[in-house]
Every structure is written in C-alpha cells, then in structure tokens.
Amino acid sequence: MYRYDEFDAAFVADRLNQFSDQVARRLSGELTEEQFRIHRLMNGVYLQLHAYMLRIAIPYGTLSSRQMRKLAHIARRYDKGFGHFTTRQNIQFNWPALKDIPEILGELASVEMHAIQTSGNCIRNVTADHFAGAAADEIEDPRPYAEILRQWSSIHPEFTYLPRKFKLALSGSPHDRAATQVHDIGYQLVKNAQGETGFAVYVGGGLGRTPMVGHKIRDFLAVEDLLAYTQAIVRVYNLEGRRDNKYKARIKILVHEKGFEPMREAVEAEFAADKSDLLALPQSEIDRIRTYFAPPALKEREASSLTVEARRARDPAFAAFVDTNVSQHKHAGHGVLTISLKPIGGIPGDATAEQMELVADLAESFGHDEIRVSHEQNLVLPHVALDDLPAIYDALNADGLATANAGLISDIISCPGMDYCSLATARSIPVAQRISERFADGPRAKDIGALKIKISGCINACGHHHVGHIGVLGLERKGVETYQLTLGGSGDEACTLGDITGPGFSYEDVVDAIETVVDTYVGLRTDAQEDFLAAYRRVGMAPFKKALYERDSGADI
Amino acid sequence: MPLYKNGSFFQDPWSAIPEGEAISPAGHVIAPLSWWQAERQAFEGSNVPIGVLIDPGTPIAEFLEDLPRFALIALAIPKFQDGRAYSTARLLRERHGFKGELRAIGEVLIDQIQPLLRCGFDAFDVTDPVTQAALEAGRVPGVTHFYQPGVNEAPRTGARPWLRQAK
Numbered sequence: 168m169y170r171y172d173e174f175d176a177a178f179v180a181d182r183l184n185q186f187s188d189q190v191a192r193r194l195s196g197e198l199t200e201e202q203f204r205i206h207r208l209m210n211g212v213y214l215q216l217h218a219y220m221l222r223i224a225i226p227y228g229t230l231s232s233r234q235m236r237k238l239a240h241i242a243r244r245y246d247k248g249f250g251h252f253t254t255r256q257n258i259q260f261n262w263p264a265l266k267d268i269p270e271i272l273g274e275l276a277s278v279e280m281h282a283i284q285t286s287g288n289c290i291r292n293v294t295a296d297h298f299a300g301a302a303a304d305e306i307e308d309p310r311p312y313a314e315i316l317r318q319w320s321s322i323h324p325e326f327t328y329l330p331r332k333f334k335l336a337l338s339g340s341p342h343d344r345a346a347t348q349v350h351d352i353g354y355q356l357v358k359n360a361q362g363e364t365g366f367a368v369y370v371g372g373g374l375g376r377t378p379m380v381g382h383k384i385r386d387f388l389a390v391e392d393l394l395a396y397t398q399a400i401v402r403v404y405n406l407e408g409r410r411d412n413k414y415k416a417r418i419k420i421l422v423h424e425k426g427f428e429p430m431r432e433a434v435e436a437e438f439a440a441d442k443s444d445l446l447a448l449p450q451s452e453i454d455r456i457r458t459y460f461a462p463p464a465l466k467e468r469e470a471s472s473l474t475v476e477a478r479r480a481r482d483p484a485f486a487a488f489v490d491t492n493v494s495q496h497k498h499a500g501h502g503v504l505t506i507s508l509k510p511i512g513g514i515p516g517d518a519t520a521e522q523m524e525l526v527a528d529l530a531e532s533f534g535h536d537e538i539r540v541s542h543e544q545n546l547v548l549p550h551v552a553l554d555d556l557p558a559i560y561d562a563l564n565a566d567g568l569a570t571a572n573a574g575l576i577s578d579i580i581s582c583p584g585m586d587y588c589s590l591a592t593a594r595s596i597p598v599a600q601r602i603s604e605r606f607a608d609g610p611r612a613k614d615i616g617a618l619k620i621k622i623s624g625c626i627n628a629c630g631h632h633h634v635g636h637i638g639v640l641g642l643e644r645k646g647v648e649t650y651q652l653t654l655g656g657s658g659d660e661a662c663t664l665g666d667i668t669g670p671g672f673s674y675e676d677v678v679d680a681i682e683t684v685v686d687t688y689v690g691l692r693t694d695a696q697e698d699f700l701a702a703y704r705r706v707g708m709a710p711f712k713k714a715l716y717e718r719d720s721g722a723d724i
Numbered sequence: 725m726p727l728y729k730n731g732s733f734f735q736d737p738w739s740a741i742p743e744g745e746a747i748s749p750a751g752h753v754i755a756p757l758s759w760w761q762a763e764r765q766a767f768e769g770s771n772v773p774i775g776v777l778i779d780p781g782t783p784i785a786e787f788l789e790d791l792p793r794f795a796l797i798a799l800a801i802p803k804f805q806d807g808r809a810y811s812t813a814r815l816l817r818e819r820h821g822f823k824g825e826l827r828a829i830g831e832v833l834i835d836q837i838q839p840l841l842r843c844g845f846d847a848f849d850v851t852d853p854v855t856q857a858a859l860e861a862g863r864v865p866g867v868t869h870f871y872q873p874g875v876n877e878a879p880r881t882g883a884r885p886w887l888r889q890a891k
Contacts, residue, residue: 319872320871324839324843327839445886718783
C-alpha cells in the first residue's frame with residue numbers, strides 16, 4: 168500500500184497546523200461559525216445530533232494493521248469504544264470532543280492517516296473496489312490511479328469551493344464492486360483492441376434526492392490523461408454547476424439540465440484546450456506508484472485445502488462461513504475473506520475497539536498486513552491462505568465477527584439514521600436489526616441467496632437504497648415514520664435504480680412487507696440458482712406489487 | 725478600499741465608476757463588463773488603462789477578444805463559498821496569457837488568500853476587517869507543500885511531477 172515519503176508527511180503536518188490555527192481562531196471569535204464551518208468540514212468534523220462527528224479518510228478503503236490499531240486506540244481513548252465504517256469506505260466516530268480533535272488528528276498523522284476533505288464542497292475520499300489487487304476477475308488493480316487522484320485532489324486551490332461535494336470511484340474488474348456508475352465520476356479500467364489499459368469514464372451518477380445513473384463520457388481514456396481529463400470535468404462543473412439551490416448543485420443535475428451531449432462537448436473542448444502537459448502522467452511514475460501496491464509474496468499452495476475440507480465436513484457453521492464469506496483469489500490456494508460487521512440483530516458497520524484490534528492481529532498474522540473497508544460496511548482480509556481459514560474463523564468467532572452472511576439478506580447496508588444523524592427523517596438502524604433478526608444467517612438466509620438490502624433514513628440516501636436489490640427509504644409523514652420500498656436496484660456494472668413498489672409501510676409493518684417480497688421471490692424463481700435480482704429483472708414489479716397491496720394476496724401463507 | 729498586493733497594502737490607483745457616470749476618458753477605472761461593452765467604441769485606438777469587473781461564471785468567450793485591452797480584471801466573489809472565480813482566474817492566466825492585474829473583490833477571507841494566489845490572483849480588495857487585520861499582521865495561513873500545479877509555480881522534474889512546494 169502507499170507509504171508516505173517526506174513530502175506526504177509534511178503535507179499532513181502542514182494541514183494539521185493550519186486546522187489547529189483555524190480552531191484557535193474560531194475559539195477566539197476571529198472566525199464566525201459560518202466561516203469556520205468550511206474548514207471544519209474540510210477536516211472531517213461534522214456537528215451532529217448529539218455531538219461532533221469525526222469522519223476519517225481511509226483512501227480507497229485500504230489500511231494496515233498498524234493503522235487499524237490506531238483507530239481502535241482512538242475509539243477507546245476519545246470515543247465510546249467503537250467506530251462506524253461507512254458507505255464511502257471511511258470510518259466515523261460519533262462522540263469526540265471538539266477540543267480533542269486536533270490531538271486525534273495528530274495521532275492519525277503518526278500513522279499516515281487524516282480526515283482531510285471527508286466533507287465539504289470539494290473532492291472527497293476516492294473509493295475503489297474493496298477486492299482490488301486480489302480478486303480473480305480483475306483486469307488491473309485500480310488503486311495506484313486512486314492514489315494519484317487522491318493526491319492531486321488534496322487541498323486543490325481551484326476546486327476547494329465547488330458547488331457541492333464531488334465523489335470519485337474506481338473499478339479494476341468487469342464486475343463493478345465499487346458502484347462507479349452512481350458517482351460524480353466513475354472510472355472503469357478496460358483494455359482496448361491493442362491490449363492497452365485505459366479507463367471507461369462515467370459522469371453524473373449519484374443517489375440522494377434525484378438518483379441518476381452516470382453517462383459514459385469516454386469509452387477509452389488513456390491512463391496518462393487521467394488527471395488532465397478529470398480536471399476538465401471538474402472545471403466545467405465548477406464554472407457551470409448550480410449554486411442557487413443546494414439540492415440541485417451536484418454534477419448530475421448539470422448533466423441533466425445542460426444535456427449530456429453539450430456536457431461531453433464542453434469537457435472535451437476544455438480537455439483539448441489544455442496544451443500544457445503539466446498533468447500528463449508519465450508511465451514511469453505510474454509504474455513507480457504501482458510498486459507500492461504490489462501483491463504480497465504469496466506461497467504456492469494447492470488450489471484446494473485439505474485442512475478446510477476436513478473442517479468443513481465436521482463443522483457446518485464453518486462450512487457456511489467459507490461458502491458465504493470467502494471469494495475467489497487470483498492466486499491458487501488463497502481466498503478473499505469478508506469479515507461481516509452485520510451480526511444478527513446488531514448495528515450494521517459498527518466495530519468495537521477490541522474487534523478492530525482482532526482484525527489487525529489477524530491481518531498481521533495471516534493477511535500480509537492488509538485490511539480493506541467495503542462500501543457495504545464490512546471489512547475484508549484480501550489475501551488469506553485457505554489453510555489458515557480454520558484458525559482465522561475460530562478467532563473471529565470468539566469475538567462475534569464470524570457471521571456467515573456476506574452478500575446475504577442480513578448483510579444489510581444502513582445509514583446511521585435518526586438515532587445519530589440530524590438530517591434523518593426516520594430510524595434506520597432498528598429496522599435493519601429487525602430484518603436481520605427475522606431472517607438471520609441460517610439455512611433460510613442461505614436459501615434466499617444473494618440479496619442486498621439497503622436502508623436510508625432520509626432522502627439523502629446515504630444508505631444507497633436506490634441501488635439496493637431491496638431498498639428501504641425512511642420518511643416522515645405527519646409526524647409518523649413511513650418506509651418506502653424499492654426493488655431491483657443494483658450498483659454493479661448493470662447499474663439500475665430501484666422501482667418504488669407503491670405506498671409506504673409503517674415502522675411496525677415494514678419488516679413483514681419485506682418478508683412478503685422475499686417469499687414472493689422464492690415462490691416465483693426458476694430455481695434456487697436464480698437470485699433475487701435476476702428474478703426481478705425477469706418478472707418485473709407486478710407479482711411483488713400484487714403480493715404487497717392486494718388484500719387477498721395471501722401474505723400469511 | 726484597502727488593496728492588498730505583493731504582500732502589502734496600497735492606496736488603490738484604480739477606482740470604481742460612480743453610479744450613472746460614463747467611463748472616464750483617462751481610464752484607471754474599473755467598469756462592469758456590460759458597461760465596457762456598451763462604451764468600448766469610445767476607446768478604440770486609445771491606450772488608457774482599462775479595468776473591468778466580471779461577475780462569477782461569466783464565460784471568458786464573452787470578453788476574450790478584448791483581453792489584450794485590459795490592464796486590470798477584477799473577478800467578483802459575492803459569497804466566499806462561490807468558487808467560480810478560481811477557475812476563471814486560472815484560465816485567464818494559463819490558457820489566455822493575461823498579464824495584467826488580476827484582482828479578487830468581494831468576500832475574500834484570510835484562509836482563501838493562498839489558494840487565490842495559486843490560481844493567479846495578484847491583488848485583493850479586502851473589506852472584511854478580520855482579513856485586513858490578519859494581512860496587516862503578516863499572518864497569511866496556508867500550507868507549504870502542494871499536490872498539484874498552481875499558476876507561476878515552477879514545474880518539477882523527477883518523481884511525482886505534479887507536486888509543488890512553496891519557496
């Protein structure tokens with residue numbers, strides 16, 4: 168993974184001094200709250216319902232055991248002993264005191280971490296496929312490019328006061344695990360006919376109040392043009408994006424209102440007009456940065472592990488864990504392990520300091536010191552030997568981290584919702600907990616198969632409900648919570664926004680409604696191999712609508 | 725208005741045009757762009773110093789033809805969160821080679837001086853008293869290491885050519 172050199176360390180130290188100075192000027196009254204707010208947000212400090220919230224950047228979701236231990240320490244020392252992993256691969260602490268924040272940032276800087284630009288109207292954390300560098304289906308690891316974009320976009324003098332936030336995501340595999348098409352700019356690594364690597368570029372995707380799938384603006388962008396082309400897009404957005412209405416200020420609105428063709432022409436014209444070459448990426452530099460992301464030296468192992476097979480045969484829980492949570496690695500005898508942070512009935516995405524330390528220990532002992540955070544709020548050990556799975560499983564199991572539900576119905580993505588967030592209109596976490604308890608992680612969940620439920624507690628959609636196979640949107644009507652369901656959404660390469668089923672359901676009824684949807688699916692699927700999304704795409708909304716809303720549809724069969 | 729340029733405050737040699745008056749034939753006034761466009765014929769063949777005030781988001785194409793004629797361009801920043809002037813300034817300097825004074829006018833806060841300089845501004849019309857006080861005391865906050873090129877920053881050879889450093 169990327170290691171700071173002197174320049175990078177000096178940059179973070181600079182920024183910390185600058186922010187500490189801004190805090191001091193706020194406390195002395197030199198800066199008004201409105202003026203301070205911008206700097207506060209650019210350093211990841213939110214003011215929430217109960218307390219300040221600190222959002223720490225985990226660039227493209229990659230961290231080392233040393234960094235994870237530091238996060239555990241911060242959770243324990245400055246917070247209530249736990250942290251929350253987010254849908255943008257960051258971590259949030261909900262309870263730090265403002266006066267402690269410069270000290271926390273100092274601690275983070277000592278392990279090459281920071282909270283720069285995790286909020287504010289600027290370019291945010293660059294996210295990438297959480298299986299990058301490991302997945303068997305990968306064309307190329309996108310993270311060197313993510314790192315280059317991260318650097319270039321940090322305290323950018325021209326792009327610090329954009330109309331609104333700006334989010335970049337990268338995928339290096341034909342199977343898009345990074346939801347690139349619902350980002351402001353999505354980059355998909357591809358190869359052209361000559362076998363050269365480049366990017367398919369999507370612009371104007373996004374969720375929130377007006378969800379839109381991104382438009383492909385380039386079939387093939389040469390890698391050397393990555394920064395120059397990105398600059399062109401962001402510059403057109405900076406100059407033309409709306410500033411009159413906060414809810415109409417994202418680039419997706421500009422693309423929509425200007426028209427995609429005029430937008431494409433404007434970006435291409437700006438890109439072509441820049442003759443300066445200052446941002447051209449030399450291949451030698453790409454290669455040099457790529458060495459930071461070189462795969463670990465993995466031992467040659469048999470494709471199949473006798474240890475695993477023996478244990479599977481006698482331990483069904485272990486078998487379920489391996490079947491569900493281990494994905495195929497490009498190197499024989501290894502696997503990509505998802506550590507579910509969705510214990511049955513638990514709060515999605517939360518981890519205690521002890522759990523963080525356990526994951527750090529396992530990464531160090533068994534995982535070549537590498538950990539990932541997925542935008543689906545789980546952790547990943549991307550490089551584990553299959554032979555080590557029994558030991559890893561036993562350790563995880565002792566600390567509540569072995570839930571065998573990765574990608575299953577109880578692997579729910581949920582925003583913090585009304586319990587934490589001042590923007591929320593409804594509770595989301597309790598709904599997630601009840602769904603989780605209803606379906607759990609046993610044979611029924613396994614039979615239901617791959618099913619992504621995503622829950623947002625307000626129309627800002629931080630739970631990404633628009634791209635849930637089943638999406639849940641918590642709203643408030645006349646003081647009462649009502650939950651709208653959407654079906655058939657997906658953030659993958661066949662990106663689709665979910666369809667609304669119809670009227671919403673009460674807090675009491677929403678889990679029953681979801682069970683009706685699930686039972687309907689199970690009843691109409693061609694066989695157990697046809698997962699929910701495939702079935703929905705085949706049959707459409709009608710059978711589900713009927714089951715949900717027609718009085719004699721037999722929901723209690 | 726106190727004018728901050730090259731590290732100090734100056735008596736501003738330029739003035740705004742009083743309401744309802746024409747652009748003075750002696751120049752050295754800053755005219756809103758639309759006024760200039762209405763009166764430019766009167767200045768054909770003249771070389772008195774002309775300044776224009778440009779609203780945020782105004783396409784450069786609208787005044788590109790007259791660019792060589794302007795000794796000063798003032799870019800309005802009505803609200804400090806409005807970042808359009810940063811792009812316009814950069815384009816004027818780097819794309820179109822504008823060599824005259826590039827002035828930021830409006831809500832200019834002290835933490836913005838550095839990014840504005842890096843985008844090519846060289847003069848600041850400072851009305852915010854806190855900003856004035858900080859500038860007078862020589863306290864210009866900023867960072868010294870940059871992850872991207874800025875205007876008039878010497879290119880770098882070797883690793884990560886996009887980095888820059890303050891002198």
